[in-house]
Amino acid sequence: MIVWLNGAFGAGKTTAAYELLDLLPGSTLYDPEVIGAGLRWMLPKERLGQIADFQDLRSWRRLVVETAAALLTEVPGPLITPMTLLRREYRDEMFGAFAARRIPVRHLLLHAEEPALRARIDARAAADGGTTRAWCLGHLHPYQAALPWITAEAHTVNTTHLTPRRTAERLADAIRAGEGAVDIVQTPEPTGETVAAGVLLFDDRDRVLLVDPTYKPGWEFPGGVVERGEAPSVAGVREVFEELGLRLTGEPALLVVDWEPPHPPAFGGMRLLFDGGRLDEDDAAALLLPSAELRGWRFVTEDEAAQLLPPNRLERLRCALRARRSGHPLYLEAGVPTGCRHLLR
Structure with a gap:
């Protein structure tokens, strides 16, 4: 199973994911950022110059699915995946590919009000010298635009006033209750024409x-x-x-x-x-x-x-x-x- 933790930058996805590992037996952290970093290292600069985000790479979206499927042959799961996902067409592509492989997905949204997000982004910028501040702030508007489709599907946990541990506890309760299940009926991927x-x-x-x-x-x-x-x-x-x-x-x-x-x-x-x-x-x-x-x-x-x-x-x-x-x-x-x-x- 994939537990996909969606949300804006600053919502607390990664910190909650680490806490969630203690609450879900057999779970493993699966960070697709690692795949993006690998593609940045391998792809020619001309190709990288054509995209704004590694999520725009078809290879990244395919590798996220294939890597998860491979990991689930090594570990019992679930795979805890803290990853902002704002493009609905990318959600359809990847979640549909998971369904074709019979890998269930739980889609959970960690939502924080914008003042809290900005405060967390500023705190992170102070720690890393400001290298990520503009990037994170630039995604607030796309996040707000994507909220209607995300909230229509994902189970939402408001993290505005929650500690990472308390957020993880609410996520664990929601997962055990079956919340956020993505119901997609998809035939296995073809093996020929x-x-x-x-x-x-x-x-x-x-x-x-x-x-x-x-x-x-x-x-x-x-x-x-x-x-x-x-x-x-x-x-x-x-x-x-x-x-x-x-x-x-x-x-x-x-x-x-x-x-x-x-x-x-x-x-x-x-x-x-x-x-x-x-x-x-x-x-x-x-x-x-x-x-x-x-x-x-x-x-x-x-x-x-x-x-x-x-x-x-x-x-x-x-x-x-x-x-x-x-x-x-x-x-x-x-x-x-x-x-x-x-x-x-």
Whole structure:
């Protein structure tokens, strides 16, 4: 198990983590800062100059997960992880990867009021010569901006007037009570190429429905991996029902077949998009969301989708919309129609 202690710089995460080691038998301190320090030493300065924080490195986020999984083969756990995590898409990526490895996560927020945070930051600056003061103060605004999504998920312990020991005692009580459990349903990571089927659903304004997964960054189309022996169109219909509670009638029309090349560590594979038709207001109002997989849905225009989808999914959507208008499905390789490049203009 991972006990992820989130919070602003100065909230007392590290000091509480050391105290928590005494209260949770078998626990081990796991500090992802060490991984960041190693990457700073190994990566060329040109790459480091492209990022503002080591959390922006895809390698750091992957190594945090892989290292935790490796540690849990050596120690019983839990791993106490004091780490500020303010980017929701990074949370989705890492917590989803933990779920795929069947590693449960407890997300706990150590919150302190801003005057207390500033006082602690100043005290730390006095001890280290002020080298971290500007960095810590610069993260107060992003922390406040991230509080709505963090508090919606994490169990909060207000540390404003607590000693590190008392904070750790409250954390231990919360963990024993099952607080902060991150419920993500995620299949194990693939070991080879996969076939996945997505279904595009539209409203009466021809906006397309996107869903917001809890287990990976970015928005997505309803759908999922085709199971062994299952037809892709059947898989798409099944996933729409499992994810949204919507039973599609009839066979969805194929819009796009896209070969996604491997980009290690991802294996790639075939990605299909089907036309699930229009939803009326009653259908849309009846949509259900499994909180362990999806946190939201919305109908969007193509321009709005460009702000939500990762580049490969966006290109796939654009081609699917063009195929829908023309009435002819498209075959793509890496998001580009073979022999039909003029359709992208």
